[in-house]
Amino acid sequence: MELIAYVFPGWEPQLRPASSRRDWMDASPEQFAYRCLPLKMANAHGWEVLSPCGFTAIWNGGMRPEDVVIRCDAGTRPDQAPVALFGQATLxxxxxxxxxxxxxxxxxxxxSPNAAKDGIAPLGGLIETDWSPYSFTMNWRFTRAKHSVRFEAGEPIAFLMPIARDTVDGFSARIAPVETEPGLREAYLAWSASRDAFHERMAAEPLSAPADKWQKLYYRGLDPxxxxxxxxxxxxxxxxPFSAAPAPIAKA
Known part of the structure; x- marks a missing residue:
């Protein structure tokens, strides 16, 4: 399968494979946050769109477009600058x-998953990109008035992940007693007991190597x-990565 970004002359989207790294995860003691495999996998499960410019924005608390003020860094091209287009405290x-x-x-x-930003939050959207001939916007909504928000050039502003259109509609959903799935109750109780024993052992005999301080069963795809x-x-x-766009075909 292929994901294509079609561009007109002058369009220069900055696209990259999403990184599994996060500054706050790097800063966690012994980088223990990376022990959570679901976090790490979610971080990298798509592509990021990067800001072409650095800028500072502030919202005064009103709901009009002019209640958001944006100050872009010197040299920013007007067509690459973010705008306060819709009002409702959005960027x-x-x-x-x-x-x-x-x-x-x-x-x-x-x-981008697990990448919170103080004072502003990304809004999510789902787009039928298998047929749509339209471009789209990425919108963020301020969560705190009179708080200066800063985006650096090259900072992720959007995250893209393909999803099959019938993914949700194709599922049925129900709640069931654990005993109705053969072996699940026993497997869960065995894991719970082994986890408790591991934590007790760690408390009694702390280990020095970071990799030995967590059980790693799920991380390694192992059963109890x-x-x-x-x-x-x-x-x-x-x-x-997105490959470079081919040169335009010369017209006869």
Missing amino acids: TFHIPAIFRTPPGWNLWLSG SGAEACPDHRTRVRAC
Whole structure:
């Protein structure tokens, strides 16, 4: 399958595979935050759109477009600057590309997972990019008035993840007693007991090596007995980079 970003002359979207790294995770003691595999996998599960410019924005608390003031760094091209377009305490980025996904696939648009920003929050969207001939915007909403928000050039402003259009509609959902799934109750209780024993052992005999301070069963895709539970378990995802746009074809 292929994800394509179509561009007109002068459109220069800054796109990259999403990083699994986060500053706050790097700063956690012994970088223990990376022991949470679901966090790490979510961080990298798509592509990021980067800001082409640095700027500072502030919202005065009103609901009109002019209640958001944006000050871009010197040299910012007008067409690359964010705008206060809709009011309602929002900040808007025009994404200079028309994206195309395979038939039946949408793009989930949001902020980068697990990357909070003080005073402003990303708004999510779902776009049918297998047919739409339209570009779209990424919007953020201020959460605190009279608080200066800063975006640096090259900072992620949007996160893109393909999702099959029928993913949610195709599921049924129910609540069931744990005993109705053969072996699940026993497996869970065995894991819970082993986790408690591990924590007790750690409290009694602290280990010095960071890798020995967590159990790693889920991280390694193992069941409570230590056997492989999932042959296609993954601890890393690698989105490919966008290749360069080919040169325009000369008209005869």
